[in-house]
Amino acid sequence: MTTNKQTKPQKMLYIPYMCDHVYILGAALAAHNIPNEILPTTTDDTRSVGLDLCKGRECSPCLTTTGDLICHARRPDFDPAQSILMMPTAMGSCRFGQYHVLQQSILEQHGLGEVELFSPTAANSYQGFGERPTQLRQLIWQGSVAVDLLQKLLHEYRPYEMNAGQTDQIYQQCLDRVVDSIKAQGGKHLIETMQWIAEQFESLSVDRSTRRPIIGLVGEIYLRFNTYSNQNIIRKVEAAGGEVMIASMMEWFYYTNWNFKSKSRTTGAYKDFVVTFLTDIYQRHVEHTILKPVEHLLTSPHESPVGQLMDNIRPYYHPDLSSEAVLSMGKAIDFAQHGLNGIINIMPFSCMPGIITAGMASRLREDLGQIPWLDIIYDTQGATNINTRLEAFIYQALQFQRQKSRHQHSVA
Ligand code: SF4
Numbered sequence: 001m002t003t004n005k006q007t008k009p010q011k012m013l014y015i016p017y018m019c020d021h022v023y024i025l026g027a028a029l030a031a032h033n034i035p036n037e038i039l040p041t042t043t044d045d046t047r048s049v050g051l052d053l054c055k056g057r058e059c060s061p062c063l064t065t066t067g068d069l070i071c072h073a074r075r076p077d078f079d080p081a082q083s084i085l086m087m088p089t090a091m092g093s094c095r096f097g098q099y100h101v102l103q104q105s106i107l108e109q110h111g112l113g114e115v116e117l118f119s120p121t122a123a124n125s126y127q128g129f130g131e132r133p134t135q136l137r138q139l140i141w142q143g144s145v146a147v148d149l150l151q152k153l154l155h156e157y158r159p160y161e162m163n164a165g166q167t168d169q170i171y172q173q174c175l176d177r178v179v180d181s182i183k184a185q186g187g188k189h190l191i192e193t194m195q196w197i198a199e200q201f202e203s204l205s206v207d208r209s210t211r212r213p214i215i216g217l218v219g220e221i222y223l224r225f226n227t228y229s230n231q232n233i234i235r236k237v238e239a240a241g242g243e244v245m246i247a248s249m250m251e252w253f254y255y256t257n258w259n260f261k262s263k264s265r266t267t268g269a270y271k272d273f274v275v276t277f278l279t280d281i282y283q284r285h286v287e288h289t290i291l292k293p294v295e296h297l298l299t300s301p302h303e304s305p306v307g308q309l310m311d312n313i314r315p316y317y318h319p320d321l322s323s324e325a326v327l328s329m330g331k332a333i334d335f336a337q338h339g340l341n342g343i344i345n346i347m348p349f350s351c352m353p354g355i356i357t358a359g360m361a362s363r364l365r366e367d368l369g370q371i372p373w374l375d376i377i378y379d380t381q382g383a384t385n386i387n388t389r390l391e392a393f394i395y396q397a398l399q400f401q402r403q404k405s406r407h408q409h410s411v412a
Pocket residue numbers: 059060061094095096097220324348350351352353354
């Protein structure tokens with residue numbers, strides 16, 4: 001049976017790997033005595049199982065997560081009676097809300113109907129998760145902020161490292177420390193961990209004498225963070241001569257708060273509105289506290305408020321139309337306003353919010369000085385001619401960067 005009950009899972013909870021933030025979820029659940037295991041990353045084999053089982057009209061994240069979950073459920077040591085599979089969901093027009101429905105039906109068709117599918121939902125901003133939901137949610141938030149910041153550091157340092165591979169090594173060590181701090185210490189020493197992380201990045205040898213064009217990466221959240229599905233887009237941009245700034249995971253949670261507040265106000269659910277309002281304030285406070293030790297190392301350390309991103313897009317598209325399109329467009333404008341030199345919008349094949357964003361791009365670019373913009377559509381065939389397109393795009397971004405710098409000098 002599919003459930004949105006938000007109760008504490010009593011059995012072993014298996015969570016598909018989406019990105020490194022998932023290790024925080026696993027660590028926080030473990031700290032709350034909820035047994036869980038993060039599934040291995042998607043492989044060509046698990047993806048092909050997903051392709052076989054789905055109908056062919058699904059978005060690629062549905063295909064890959066279905067493959068991951070079903071391959072695990074088919075293992076000889078898998079005990080359906082003692083297992084829960086996790087597949088988050090959301091309300092609204094997007095197909096994400098249907099993933100767990102399809103996956104439940106596939107489980108039933110394959111004699112695994114006994115397995116419970118646990119689906120925390122973005123519709124209520126993931127409230128009420130676990131037995132001590134508030135504490136669990138706070139812990140997940142703290143760890144997620146730390147991983148977002150760690151990834152910002154990774155992306156700002158790796159393109160300029162003097163010893164190849166050193167930044168990745170440090171990133172992995174820091175990630176392990178953050179996960180340990182959440183799991184073994186319930187987040188108590190996270191600030192000390194962030195101070196230690198700052199020291200590791202300060203010790204890195206980098207050469208920033210030539211600044212690369214900075215590219216803002218927006219688009220569908222699973223694809224943005226899942227390196228298997230996006231064919232390692234960030235490394236490819238770096239190899240082509242760019243530096244990447246990615247729309248963070250935090251932003252998605254702030255957006256679900258914003259959305260839930262807006263809907264609560266419209267429907268007169270004032271208690272929900274107040275709770276989410278206070279949650280938002282708490283999350284901002286935590287973000288600033290965890291950021292402090294590493295703030296001096298980042299070019300653009302603060303997250304722009306989601307309200308600001310929504311205001312950005314109001315002249316083009318109404319934020320109440322919802323979906324990830326509003327976030328992608330709002331963030332693309334935000335990136336341009338922060339002086340970035342190009343935007344990459346990535347989307348799974350036939351992604352509705354991605355197509356809306358791509359369709360609005362020329363209109364946005366008109367008002368953003370014709371900032372270079374690249375839409376990349378990923379199907380599950382593994383070929384998007386990325387390298388050639390990226391080389392041309394990074395060249396345009398470089399020209400854009402030079403033009404801006406010439407303009408600034410002539411004004412000065
Ligand atoms: S955002 Fe796009 S890819 Fe993700 S579920 Fe919605 S339509 Fe599919």
